[in-house]
Amino acid sequence: MIAHGVDMVECERLRQAIERHGRRFLERIFTPAELEYCLGRKRETEHLAGRFAAKEAVLKVLGTGWRNGINWTDVEVRNEPSGQPRVRLAGRCLEIAQQRGLGQFAVSISHIPTHAIASVVALADSGRQGG
16 A cells, blocks of 8 residues: 545535536536446435545545646546446546556445545555655
């Protein structure tokens, strides 16, 4: 393990943001695959909040925050056939992860009607030696 990040999201705040800004907000934050997975599901807002929290947790692992050309959609959470979530990076986030020698990202997401939480652990890139 190289780094760990955790984030919690209040589901009601996310629901209000979606109501205020609609589809434009959703498409700025989530990838098409994330929206396909979450929209229309039972407890839709909880699923979206979990992915939102995972994106924030990844940025904590990278140590960057939302600056330097990073987009929300540079971090994508997809589920394996088993249901286990996986993080996929693109764009500036992928570049930063590679520069820092980060390989895989293990993610865990949990949610209840009021809150969602995500924990992300970054593992060293197995092809890179040293720090």
